[in-house]
Amino acid sequence: MTTPAPLRLAVVGCGVIGRLHAEVAAHSPDLEVVALVDPHAPGAAAVAERLTGLGAPEPRTYGDLAAALADGGIDVVAVCTLSGTHAALALEALEAGVHVVVEKPLDVAMGPARRLREAAAARPGQVVAVISQHRHDPASLAVHRALEAGRLGTVTSAVANVDWFRTQAYYDSAEWRGTWALDGGGALMNQGVHTLDLLLWFLGEPVEVTAHTARLGHERIEVEDVAVAILRFANGALATLHATTTAYPDLGVRLQVHGTDGSAVIAADELTLLHTRDAEGLEGDQVARELRAAAAAAPEGAYANPHLTQWTDIAAAVREGRDTWVTLDDGLLALATVRAVYLSATLGRPVRVADVLDGAYDDQETRTGGTASEG
Structure with a gap:
């Protein structure tokens, strides 16, 4: 059986969480980081250097997501930015036709999160997942x-x-x-x-x-x-x-x-x-x-690291045209419950x-x- 080509991943946000996802991708046969997006250029450069040190190909770097999407060659976008920007960036990636993975929480308010859910429902061929590695x-x-x-x-x-x-x-x-x-x-x-x-x-x-x-x-x-x-x-x-x-x-x-x-x-x-x-x-x-x-x-192909395990499932869901094990609705319910506590x-x-x-x-x-x- 032919081994499928790795999914081309863009990591948006090169802070602690973005770096973690980039390193997870570097250890996964299912993923290749092709783009790093961060308005703080030294942050993106540091993550790119870390990836090449792990033996991964050097990714392109961008100051904003629109530029990365315009250049093409991206299958999946991982949104690892400040929580209050999650849904808007995920929606931008979704509307560009790529699959989307959002770090927790889905957003900080229900309105943007609900708009993302509605957009995802209109695009059943695109995977939208929320990180819940535990x-x-x-x-x-x-x-x-x-x-x-x-x-x-x-x-x-x-x-x-x-x-x-x-x-x-x-x-x-x-x-x-x-x-x-x-x-x-x-x-x-x-x-x-x-x-x-x-x-x-x-x-x-x-x-x-x-x-x-x-x-x-x-x-x-x-x-x-x-x-x-x-x-x-x-x-x-x-x-x-x-x-x-x-x-x-x-x-x-x-x-x-x-x-x-x-x-x-x-x-x-x-x-x-x-x-x-x-x-x-x-x-x-x-x-x-x-x-x-x-x-x-x-799940088949699980790794010891739960982040890698979740990414394995996400990659399989993209290739098989199915829902991920942790869905967008799961992330929406977690956000709604947090908001219920605050309200x-x-x-x-x-x-x-x-x-x-x-x-x-x-x-x-x-x-x-x-x-x-x-x-």
């Missing part, structure tokens, strides 16, 4: 498989904690950090959205969110450094969500799911507990068994996620990004 972690796969099979029984509750620490210097390092317009939020939108995405993958779309946010440990930022929410799901299950960048010395991430026949715990991306009633009495370590089963069921904190009352998805709160979004009370 869905490809062996631990996440094992828990999702157990939930899909009903082995945890009736899911009753979940606890999602993102207990990170960021210094004041982190927020002071760039003017856009900690702003509603470009960062889109704080501890939840920026740091906690991946864990929230896993929570939604495990439990489904929330019905209602009740939340509070605060800015307690940092100065000169508009957004929250603590967010606490209660999420109610269709079957009555309740989840608590806690995200902060004030948890010194940084305690990491922990996600627990509880049901009438079992519980699962993921800590620091590792499966630390998966105990189900149907496996009681079996010999051996259940966690090890579940991880082996999840690895065997992972609930702003308005002082519960917010229905379906109403956020449908645009019922778009006028509030234009007036305020959310509020973060200062202690």
